[in-house]
Amino acid sequence: MTHPNDPTLRSFIGVDPASDFPIQNLPYGVFSAKDGLAPRVGVAIGDHVLDLWQLEQDGRLDVGELGVFAAPMLNPFMALGPKVWARIRARISELLRHDNPELRDDAGLRLRALVPTADVKLHLPIAVAGYTDFYSSKEHATNVGTMFRDKTNPLLPNWLHIPIGYNGRSSTVVVSGTKVRRPRGQLKPPNVEVPSFGPCKRLDFELEMGVVIGQPSPMGEMLTEQQAEEMIFGFVLLNDWSARDIQQWEYVPLGPFQAKAFATSISPWIVTREALQPFRVHGPAQHPTPLPYLRQAAANNYDMVLDVDLRTAQMNEPQNICRTNFKYMYWSSVQQLVHHASSGCAMNVGDLLGSGTISGPDKHERGSLLEISWNGSEPIELPGGEKRTFLEDGDSLVMRGWCQGEGYRIGFGEVEGTIVAAE
CATH class of the missing domain: 2.30.30.230 (Fumarylacetoacetase, N-terminal domain)
Structure with a gap:
């Protein structure tokens, strides 16, 4: 039988070569x-x-x-x-x-x-059992560390040794097209004495991939690289909306909480790991060498183009504000899953792992407005004279992703979300 990934396969249903969904995909x-x-x-x-x-x-x-x-x-x-x-x-x-x-x-x-x-x-294609978000793009972590910590040594001491992550909320994982209400929370700018409560003023997106776990692992046991790979059913586009000002006040000492709990949007189609097989590549060289349980032999990254378009309420056509690639991720999805289970944490069918913001080395490859506007100091110029540092009510974000084959593409469709005003 011809393998489903064979690039010569054709369907009796006419499929445009630019379509995300040829017979080689089948999400x-x-x-x-x-x-x-x-x-x-x-x-x-x-x-x-x-x-x-x-x-x-x-x-x-x-x-x-x-x-x-x-x-x-x-x-x-x-x-x-x-x-x-x-x-x-x-x-x-x-x-x-x-x-x-x-x-x-x-x-x-x-x-x-x-x-x-x-x-x-x-x-929503899955009942989300649990949601974990990682922080695994070296370029993203370097940009954030440069902005807020130390320009000469932006990465925290643990970052090159461990896939950093936190447990998020599965209850507010929503499918593409779901409107996102501007979150409310405690805000304390550096120049005021006490916090106040109100709508977020620095609302952001995060361009991520979501890993859908299709097989469980028992509590108390670790995973090998191969076991972790075989547990991954497929991938979705993921936008982990972020309230930067709420996060700035709350994240010490335990990390993000309400700043990330209000909404996480995913695309409706899950592209299987098998369909992405032809596009596997080795990730960046890892120095220092990870501890033995995190070392990987296989090519666990993917050559996958990722795009972000922004459309304000005043714009007829969206404007592209980011194009990057999933191949840049320092810690692969397999390494994230291996580490997640390494303490003995049980994984469940329907668990969702966010890759963390995906940024590349160039300015146009930054996967969040925090980076694109450099914490608000470099506003984006939009048609009609509008500018953006962070998202405003009525703004719509669309993310797309695809792997390009010979005469066909394996794509995800899109994940879209529009910001509506806080109550």
Whole structure:
């Protein structure tokens, strides 16, 4: 059987070469349509969603456990493990091939199982068991350290030895398109004596990738590099909205709390680890050499372009404010997961790991407004004379990401969020 990643594969459904969703991708999501049925699992192909529940009902897709694709989240499917993930992806690829008449020539099934994307609503694809956010871009950490600590020695002593992270809130992980209310909190600028409570004045985005954990690990046990890799089901775009002024006052001594708890947006499509396999690359050289449990032999980074567009309420067209690449990450997703479990922390199906802000070495590759505006000292110039240092009410942020193949791309769609005023 032809491997689903084969670049020569074609679907009987016409797919634009610039589409994020060719037959080589087949990302999973949860959708509902105008048919009145409950949210269920689908796969993106071109400008359609393939209804896996309909294929299962018709006997064309046997996952081994009835009803998995009727669930309003991917957790039951992910729990079946990597062998099932690979088998089902290969079968979906086979059904969509241009030279396979099985679905192509069954007009009734095609009508039921292929829904135009324009006619569906996309939902949060997983029930998020737990959310952890990391701080793993050396360029980002260096920029922040230069701004706030020591220009000559911006990284804290532990940063080159350990993937730094904190436990976030799964309750406010939301799907793309969900409006984000400006958070309120305690604010204490350096020039005032006592804090006050009110709306955040320095609201920011953070360009990240989210890692979706599809297999559990038991409490008390560590993970090897290979075990950690096999637990990763796939990736989503992730915007970890941040209230910089709330964070500045609260983060000592225990780190971010309310400044990050109000919203984290993810894209609706989960691109599988298997689909990204052709784009794996080695990350930056790590000096000093990590401790033995964190050393990695495989190429665990990905050559993935990441884009951020900003559109204010006054703008007709968005403006690009960042283009960077996931390959720059100093600590890989596999290393983050290995470290997460190293104390004996149990990992669960549906856990979500944020990569941390992804910045590159050049100015246009900075993955947050904190860096782009250099803490407000270098405002962005926008069409119509507008300027931005941080986000204002009515501003909309769109993040996109893709890996470019020969004549096709493996993309994520987008994650969008619009800021609305605090109550």
